[in-house]
Amino acid sequence: MALTQRFATKRGYVITGLGVGQILSWGSTFYLLAVLAGPIATDTGWPSSLVVAGVSVGLVVAGLGSPRVGALVAGNHGRTVLISSALLLALGLAVLGLAPNEWWYLGAWLILGLGMSGGLYSGAFAMLGHTYGSSARSAITLLTLFGGFASTICWPLSALLVDEVGWRWTALAYAGAHLVITAPLYALTIPRRPCAPTPDGGSGEPDQQPSGASGPRWLLVVLIATISTLATSIAALMSVHMFAVLAGIGIGGTSAVVLAATIGPSQVGARFLEFVIGRKQHPLWTLLTATLAMAVSVGFLGIGILSPAFLVVVYGVGIGLSSIANGTVPLAMFGQDQYARIMGRIAMPSLLAQAAAPIVGSVLIHSLGHRNTLIALGLLAFVAFLLAIWLLLLHQGNRRAQAHSVQQGPSDSMYPPPETEIPESPKGAHL
Numbered sequence: 154m155a156l157t158q159r160f161a162t163k164r165g166y167v168i169t170g171l172g173v174g175q176i177l178s179w180g181s182t183f184y185l186l187a188v189l190a191g192p193i194a195t196d197t198g199w200p201s202s203l204v205v206a207g208v209s210v211g212l213v214v215a216g217l218g219s220p221r222v223g224a225l226v227a228g229n230h231g232r233t234v235l236i237s238s239a240l241l242l243a244l245g246l247a248v249l250g251l252a253p254n255e256w257w258y259l260g261a262w263l264i265l266g267l268g269m270s271g272g273l274y275s276g277a278f279a280m281l282g283h284t285y286g287s288s289a290r291s292a293i294t295l296l297t298l299f300g301g302f303a304s305t306i307c308w309p310l311s312a313l314l315v316d317e318v319g320w321r322w323t324a325l326a327y328a329g330a331h332l333v334i335t336a337p338l339y340a341l342t343i344p345r346r347p348c349a350p351t352p353d354g355g356s357g358e359p360d361q362q363p364s365g366a367s368g369p370r371w372l373l374v375v376l377i378a379t380i381s382t383l384a385t386s387i388a389a390l391m392s393v394h395m396f397a398v399l400a401g402i403g404i405g406g407t408s409a410v411v412l413a414a415t416i417g418p419s420q421v422g423a424r425f426l427e428f429v430i431g432r433k434q435h436p437l438w439t440l441l442t443a444t445l446a447m448a449v450s451v452g453f454l455g456i457g458i459l460s461p462a463f464l465v466v467v468y469g470v471g472i473g474l475s476s477i478a479n480g481t482v483p484l485a486m487f488g489q490d491q492y493a494r495i496m497g498r499i500a501m502p503s504l505l506a507q508a509a510a511p512i513v514g515s516v517l518i519h520s521l522g523h524r525n526t527l528i529a530l531g532l533l534a535f536v537a538f539l540l541a542i543w544l545l546l547l548h549q550g551n552r553r554a555q556a557h558s559v560q561q562g563p564s565d566s567m568y569p570p571p572e573t574e575i576p577e578s579p580k581g582a583h584l
Contacts, residue, residue: 239268
């Protein structure tokens with residue numbers, strides 16, 4: 154117990170434990186079928202479409218479960234949530250590795266989805282924000298640096314394991330990794346209770362939202378959720394159809410592989426720069442940069458303006474910064490007490506959109522063609538950029554209202570005190 158408390162009080166240990174867990178969690182779920190789908194379909198004779206649909210099933214379950222995860226983290230159960238997520242991932246991967254038929258296979262992804270609801274970024278971000286409050290921004294950024302290596306590490310590892318022991322033992326090996334690495338790391342490093350926030354050079358105290366000053370609180374939540382959903386669904390669609398889209402605009406073979414390979418380093422580089430430089434600014438500026446980079450890169454790639462190599466690097470920067478903004482903007486806007494619950498609500502539409510992205514992408518490519526699909530995605534990213542500008546204007550209006558309220562004094566203020574917590578939504582109702 155004393156050893157657990159010692160590790161859990163040191164932020165570096167917490168981030169490292171979560172980071173290793175994120176690499177294994179992403180690599181054994183979201184990125185798993187990039188390597189295993191072909192061997193599974195070949196070995197079992199199951200339809201390839203059904204095999205690939207496993208990730209979508211998992212993301213749907215994860216999205217539906219995310220509001221409950223946020224509520225549990227807000228109730229100081231973040232450590233339990235993350236340990237449980239590792240155990241559920243281990244169980245799901247074990248069932249997947251032993252699946253005798255399609256129904257067992259899909260059932261495995263239902264279990265994996267429950268683990269993904271708390272074990273991917275949204276659950277980890279919620280835990281960090283609830284634990285460290287306004288000083289969690291640098292921790293969230295560092296965690297995304299770990300997560301950026303998930304595919305880089307796990308794709309080659311999965312390919313090696315499949316070649317050596319087959320896809321079933323690969324799934325079982327990942328199940329064992331969650332049992333002996335992820336779950337113990339979470340138990341050893343994650344604090345049981347929130348810590349007192351300490352300034353870390355981030356964006357400062359969370360915004361206080363006077364009613365009527367710059368729009369009601371629900372509008373801010375809806376705006377953030379919409380921007381996050383647009384950005385993550387575009388990234389998910391592009392990750393699935395990247396090589397098909399590049400081939401459709403005349404970039405195939407080795408050139409396409411080299412271009413796609415630059416996305417990972419671009420993400421990590423952008424996240425590192427945000428950690429060193431960007432954290433001095435409000436995270437809304439990170440969000441603006443991310444959405445603009447995605448709009449320009451994807452849209453111009455479809456139009457045929459600028460070098461494809463440059464645009465793919467810009468795209469990597471955009472999705473790299475978007476991951477950070479998804480975690481840091483709600484923390485800056487709403488503060489420590491409300492953060493975990495809001496993150497759970499924001500994650501739901503984002504995960505559901507990611508589940509639908511592969512199918513939507515296929516429909517768009519078939520209906521519009523590759524170039525027009527890229528242009529359409531660029532326009533959606535530009536809509537996200539415009540919404541981010543609206544969010545920034547609301548934030549600036551809120552700051553001006555606060556300054557005016559302080560100048561006038563409490564008795565002259567036309568605004569009531571800000572809400573301190575989010576009321577529980579009725580059963581079955583989610584933002």
